[in-house]
Amino acid sequence: MTAITADAPVARRVSVARGYRFELVKLLSQWRVRVLIIACWIAPALFVAVISQQASLPVDTLFGRWMHATGWAGPLVLLGFSGSWALPLLTSLIAGDVFASEDRLGTWRHLLVAVRSPRRIFVSKTLSSLTVILVMVIGLVVSSTASGLLVVGSRELIGLDGHLLSPGDAAARVLLAWLCALAPTLALAAIGLLGSVALGRSPMGLLLPAVVALAMQIVQQLPIPVAFRLALPGYAFISWNGLFTSPMQRGPLLIGVAVSLVWALVATGLAYFLFVRRDFTNPTHDGSGRLAITAGLVPLVVLLGLTTAVLAPVTGFGSGIDQDKVQRAVAVEFAHLYRLQTKQLNRADVTEAQLQSAAECTKGGDQVAARGPGNDWRCVISWHIPGVEAAGSAIYQLDINPLGRYVSDGDGPKEVNGFFLVRTPSGDEPNPLWQFDGNIELLPAN
Amino acid sequence: MDTPPAVRARGLTKYFGEVVALDGVDLDVAPGQIHGLVGPNGAGKTTLLGLLLGLAVADSGTLEILGTPVGRALAVPEGVAGFVDGPGLYPSMTAKQNLAALARLRGDDAQTMNIDEAIDQVGLTDVADDRVRGFSLGMRQRLGLAAALLTKPRLLVLDEPSNGLDPAGKKHVYGVLTRLAADGTAVMLSSHRMDDVESLCSDVTILSTGRVAFTGPISKLASEDNELDYRVLTSNPAAARRLARQTNGIKLHDDDLVHDGVELLVISAPVPALDEFVKRLVQDDIAIRELAPVVSPLEAAFLALTEQQENNE
Numbered sequence: 001m002t003a004i005t006a007d008a009p010v011a012r013r014v015s016v017a018r019g020y021r022f023e024l025v026k027l028l029s030q031w032r033v034r035v036l037i038i039a040c041w042i043a044p045a046l047f048v049a050v051i052s053q054q055a056s057l058p059v060d061t062l063f064g065r066w067m068h069a070t071g072w073a074g075p076l077v078l079l080g081f082s083g084s085w086a087l088p089l090l091t092s093l094i095a096g097d098v099f100a101s102e103d104r105l106g107t108w109r110h111l112l113v114a115v116r117s118p119r120r121i122f123v124s125k126t127l128s129s130l131t132v133i134l135v136m137v138i139g140l141v142v143s144s145t146a147s148g149l150l151v152v153g154s155r156e157l158i159g160l161d162g163h164l165l166s167p168g169d170a171a172a173r174v175l176l177a178w179l180c181a182l183a184p185t186l187a188l189a190a191i192g193l194l195g196s197v198a199l200g201r202s203p204m205g206l207l208l209p210a211v212v213a214l215a216m217q218i219v220q221q222l223p224i225p226v227a228f229r230l231a232l233p234g235y236a237f238i239s240w241n242g243l244f245t246s247p248m249q250r251g252p253l254l255i256g257v258a259v260s261l262v263w264a265l266v267a268t269g270l271a272y273f274l275f276v277r278r279d280f281t282n283p284t285h286d287g288s289g290r291l292a293i294t295a296g297l298v299p300l301v302v303l304l305g306l307t308t309a310v311l312a313p314v315t316g317f318g319s320g321i322d323q324d325k326v327q328r329a330v331a332v333e334f335a336h337l338y339r340l341q342t343k344q345l346n347r348a349d350v351t352e353a354q355l356q357s358a359a360e361c362t363k364g365g366d367q368v369a370a371r372g373p374g375n376d377w378r379c380v381i382s383w384h385i386p387g388v389e390a391a392g393s394a395i396y397q398l399d400i401n402p403l404g405r406y407v408s409d410g411d412g413p414k415e416v417n418g419f420f421l422v423r424t425p426s427g428d429e430p431n432p433l434w435q436f437d438g439n440i441e442l443l444p445a446n
Numbered sequence: 447m448d449t450p451p452a453v454r455a456r457g458l459t460k461y462f463g464e465v466v467a468l469d470g471v472d473l474d475v476a477p478g479q480i481h482g483l484v485g486p487n488g489a490g491k492t493t494l495l496g497l498l499l500g501l502a503v504a505d506s507g508t509l510e511i512l513g514t515p516v517g518r519a520l521a522v523p524e525g526v527a528g529f530v531d532g533p534g535l536y537p538s539m540t541a542k543q544n545l546a547a548l549a550r551l552r553g554d555d556a557q558t559m560n561i562d563e564a565i566d567q568v569g570l571t572d573v574a575d576d577r578v579r580g581f582s583l584g585m586r587q588r589l590g591l592a593a594a595l596l597t598k599p600r601l602l603v604l605d606e607p608s609n610g611l612d613p614a615g616k617k618h619v620y621g622v623l624t625r626l627a628a629d630g631t632a633v634m635l636s637s638h639r640m641d642d643v644e645s646l647c648s649d650v651t652i653l654s655t656g657r658v659a660f661t662g663p664i665s666k667l668a669s670e671d672n673e674l675d676y677r678v679l680t681s682n683p684a685a686a687r688r689l690a691r692q693t694n695g696i697k698l699h700d701d702d703l704v705h706d707g708v709e710l711l712v713i714s715a716p717v718p719a720l721d722e723f724v725k726r727l728v729q730d731d732i733a734i735r736e737l738a739p740v741v742s743p744l745e746a747a748f749l750a751l752t753e754q755q756e757n758n759e
Contacts, residue, residue, distance in 0.1 A: 010514070011500075011524045014551055022551040029538040110534020113499050113527075114551055116520040279462075280501060 013117040019124030027094070027132050036093060037132070040139035045147035048074035052151045062241065062405065062437055065430065070155040072170040074148025075141060079177055082140055083237030087185045088213030090136050095192030096206045098129040099275070103200045108280050118276050126193060126268065133189055141178045158432065159244040160439040161329065162336030177240040180253060183260035187233035188213060190267035197271045198292035223373060223402050226320035226442045230255050231307035233263035238403050241439045249441040259307055266303050270296055320442025321400060323361055323370035329440050330379050330396065330408060331359040337432040338383065344424045350386060357383040361398070375399035379408070392416065404440040450513030452477050452601045452632030453498060457507035460493055467493040468504065469656040475634055477600070480627045482643035483636040485653035486752055491636040494653065495530045498522070498603045498634060512600055528603030533590020537579035541570055541589050544578060548593055564592040569618035583610030591619060602626060604635040608642045620646055640745040650744065652751055659751040667747045673716050674746055679736035680727060683709035689726045695719025712740065
């Protein structure tokens with residue numbers, strides 16, 4: 001072909017800013033997207049308001065049991081739900097469709113003629129879909145937080161190790177938790193972009209982030225090595241729990257966020273690689289070729305393997321749950337919650353140091369090694385009260401899931417954990433020692 | 447200074463894998479010319495139009511558009527607009543919103559025609575605020591043309607623009623294209639409708655299996671074909687039949703037609719013999735009520751040329 005001359009009046013390519021605005025207009029013109037945005041800004045408020053008014057709370061969801069106690073529990077309950085369902089579905093419907101919709105409408109050639117740069121189209125579509133997803137996430141946070149604060153109020157939040165977080169501290173950590181959840185959301189969005197580019201009109205492209213998220217959830221419930229668990233891009237949807245302990249469990253959180261961001265970059269890069277190589281003049285080619293599968297899927301599997309290999313020396317190959325960690329976590333949490341209960345009952349304050357709480361935990365009645373997840377953990381907790389010679393003790397049954405989360409169900413002195421409610425000067429309140437949630441850091445203690 | 451041709455292609459070849467979509471295509475389109483592109487399905491029409499829009503680059507050959515050599519994809523000069531495989535429109539937006547979004551995408555400085563004016567030119571003013579989702583194919587084609595008009599193109603490339611058009615729509619589109627051509631815009635359009643091409647285009651290129659079977663003025667194409675079938679409706683069929691038999695070069699078909707109770711003659715004749723036949727009819731005071739080719743000259747030539755090329759392969 002004849003080389004083009006330098007001064008040829010070639011049509012200018014459309015700037016990314018204009019392309020971004022064009023893509024945003026197209027996205028927002030779809031009723032589905034508008035409905036989703038409105039739902040993200042309204043539904044959480046209704047959900048939190050309704051749940052907070054009910055007598056029965058979602059105690060099987062993290063922080064669900066504290067929705068009557070503080071408005072800061074609402075956005076955290078929603079975050080737990082969003083990480084499992086809402087965010088994967090939202091990313092599917094937005095990022096998973098942003099390229100495929102042009103295939104469906106047959107508008108690729110029109111768009112290329114108008115913009116004259118596949119690279120700029122890619123950047124514009126990526127940025128516009130991320131913008132819409134961000135608006136939805138902000139809606140989830142603002143709506144659930146505002147509702148929680150209006151309906152219940154800004155009060156102290158009980159952390160996952162039983163310590164109290166002031167309203168200001170709780171606000172900062174709630175915001176930080178949602179910020180951390182943006183990383184796996186970005187990873188899912190990037191997987192959505194990749195699916196949208198690679199699978200074209202196929203419905204699988206649209207569903208890819210939701211399918212990947214569901215697969216990751218299933219895998220996370222299996223007793224897999226902790227290195228593999230942390231190498232999955234959705235782990236930051238779980239590891240934000242570490243923000244609500246003292247000290248914060250930063251290790252898993254930072255690893256989870258970093259892994260998610262690496263996945264976001266790699267998946268976006270792969271989507272870009274496939275997109276700019278697509279032949280838009282061939283009407284039979286919508287991207288769902290063999291290259292799309294091999295160049296899209298194989299590198300991500302390799303990335304998962306590499307990440308696992310890199311993390312393994314740091315995290316070890318076990319489950320990350322052992323007897324020492326369980327005993328320490330339960331004893332510390334019990335001391336914090338005992339102090340809370342003391343305050344509720346208007347008794348003389350006692351510090352955690354004075355309590356000298358300790359736990360002896362076994363698994364499976366000493367029939368199996370005391371490590372790993374399971375609902376057969378049993379802990380005997382003992383504590384001391386200043387001026388009282390005899391040590392108090394209580395027995396807790398622990399159900400520890402593979403992620404390190406546990407629910408402790410107590411059986412002990414009736415004045416400690418004998419009843420679901422405690423009678424306080426201001427009325428009946430949930431007994432913090434009756435049943436409590438906790439979190440075990442899966443990384444080695446050292 | 448001479449005005450460069452709107453399109454000048456020499457030896458354009460394009461492959462899709464092992465399939466040869468275009469095979470040494472030469473093409474010239476002058477400014478102000480409405481140039482038809484016809485050919486059977488799979489002949490390479492859309493591929494050629496795609497090259498003109500810059501969607502792809504030829505594997506070999508040279509292409510100049512508006513005097514500028516085109517060497518890479520999406521690098522055609524300013525002033526080229528149009529669509530292939532149907533206009534790209536977004537069904538969730540109204541007609542006006544589609545054009546407004548497109549205008550903003552290109553930048554206000556590039557916009558030379560008012561959106562309302564463009565919509566009015568293609569006759570869609572009444573539905574300008576309706577969502578495109580409810581538009582018929584013909585309305586979409588007209589809106590696609592309006593979108594192309596926004597930048598006041600100097601080369602307009604249209605793939606099957608008359609698809610789905612009703613008579614009113616066709617009138618609007620033809621009017622727009624004719625006015626554009628009169629203002630110096632070159633229009634390159636593909637169509638399967640030979641009557642559309644004949645009535646609209648001054649020149650035509652016939653593609654068959656990626657090769658040019660003919661390119662040039664339609665009048666030349668018609669004269670090159672020696673013999674066409676005509677149907678003749680006269681005031682005196684029996685006398686007309688007798689005269690046809692007496693005229694040299696006229697072949698009378700046996701399968702005469704009856705139209706509204708009147709007998710129609712079907713004859714085969716080259717143009718000089720047809721002229722002689724008409725002269726004799728007039729001399730014998732026989733009124734000619736209808737004289738039309740059974741198959742249009744372009745269609746006949748198209749069928750003959752494409753069949754000939756396929757037989758040669």
